[in-house]
Amino acid sequence: MLIELKDVRKIYKVGVERIQALDGVSLEVRENEYLAVMGSSGSGKSTLMNILGCLDRCTSGQYLLGGHDTTRLGSSRLAQIRNEQIGFVFQSFELLPRTSALKNVELPLLYSRKQGWWNRRKLANASLERVGLAGRIRHRPNQLSGGEKQRVAIARALVGGPSLLLADEPTGNLDTKTSEDILALFDRLHEEGQTIIMVTHEEDIARHAHRVIRMRDGKIISDEKQTGRKPA
């Protein structure tokens, strides 16, 4: 089992108000699953993704990643896990401005314990090639289209060979045509063995996944396998 969430809760305190963003979420995800998380705005999807991505800690409950409990780990250890095991794709790309696509993709390797600088360029190039951007390595973010930017971001997420690819509304800022390209890329990555968890609130997009969970008010209200998948 790649992911095990056990009764995870997340409470935000804003002033005196307590917001229960996750209210007892339990979830198991196996290797090479392709999972879509759906739900209306404010239902806790991003909170869940941040916890899965070790960007945030839950208030109570337990999160096992690859069988290891992450709940008690310090921020350095979590950083290392993010670096080695997780690739995160954001809705707004989050590329460094004035920095080439190649340098952006190299970024996670800068903080890797395992990769020396001698491997960086090679790995980044391979990753860009994998997302179909071999011809754009010298471009800066402001010279790329929205779809290309998101591909660079995906290449960056993949460059360290993560066991888990997380994408929080990866097509939220893209038009339909470009979104389809990105989803086709995800389908292909999944076929290559990548575990993917993707947040979306469009049924059309969720149809690419093998399994869909729906959330409301911080709870999982349904969890079903999809059979009639849209062909890539």
Added chain:
Amino acid sequence: MSGTIWLPIRILLLILQSVWLALGQIWSNKIRSALTTIGIIIGVASVTAVIAALSGLKASVLTEFESIGTTTIFAGPDLPREGKFRNLPWHKIQFEKKDLENLLENCPSLEVYTPATWRSTSVRYGEQTVENMLIRGINNSWHKIENRSVIDGRPFSIIDEEQGWQVCLITEEVKKELKLDKDCVGQEIQIDGRSFRIVGVVEERISAFDMGRSKAEVYIPYETEWKLWRNHPVILAKAKKPEVAEEAREELRFYLRKCKGLKPGDPDLFRIETVEQVLRQFEKVSIIITTIATGVVGISLLVGGVGIMNIMLVSVSERTREIGLRKAVGAKPSAILLQFLVEAVILCFFGGLLGVLGGQGMTSALARIPNAHLDKAYIPMWAIGLAFGFSALVGIIFGMFPAAKAASLDPIEALRHE
């Protein structure tokens, strides 16, 4: 995967990487970075220039004293500043001629001594008169003490000294001022209306304390000075070796107290100075100046450091999203801390570098000021090391807070930052 890289190498790589990132960051904010470091530049430049000037001055003074020798001792009458002897009339404390007669027997550590006087008066040769010419009464042993020999003619003889003959030695400068002939030995000049025969010319010594000009001085035997003008002497003496200079000084003090009939507990009615002492005083003064300069520099480095801190805080706030992203892809807090700390240190280091260059420029300018005795001014290596060390320290101290702030940012919050 190639396995985990050995920790020290990883740290080294991380530092190199931080340096590289910092250089890029500084380069992309050139003007801002330059303005930020001005405080440091000025601080470092002024301290290195002050240290350079002092080192130069010290070198000049040392050469000066080395030529006189560290064995020279001076003793002259002096009133104590307090106590019952404070208001003694001058004639009670001045040295008597007879006091000097047994000096060498009583001070075994002294090699030679001379009674000495100086005063200025008018000197005439033919139509040419010079007012305020320095007249020094000396004995032959003076040449040995001050290490200045007679280059033309002869020094005073025993007969000159015992009989108090009206003979004199002059310096080259006197020749010029009195418009004497080139070969003036044997000619007569008028000192205070009395005729003196020139018997020789004393070699010049240009002293750092004379603003680089050679001095017009006329020397006459001390005995003559006494006979004609009743001028009481001070003592110039030379210890046998530098190691016994202090002993010689004590012997002289003991002897002079005996001459003055001083009882135990009475203060000295004279002052004894050695070159060692003067050197030590100079040393003291230069330490004081260095301390003050260091203080001033400390303040300007502080101001510079606050500037660095300010700009680093601005930088952290501007780059909050970038920091969030770096953390999201796996940068540990320590890596972020290092990155910003290195950036602050490099900024300060550049400041230090430009400061040292500026200080070198100021030093070269100082060295060119005529007659200021700073031609030997140089920035010693330790000062350069100190400048860089301090700059780096300022960078670490004032960069720490912004860097820690960056390191402690929460990745999600940071990524949400507008």
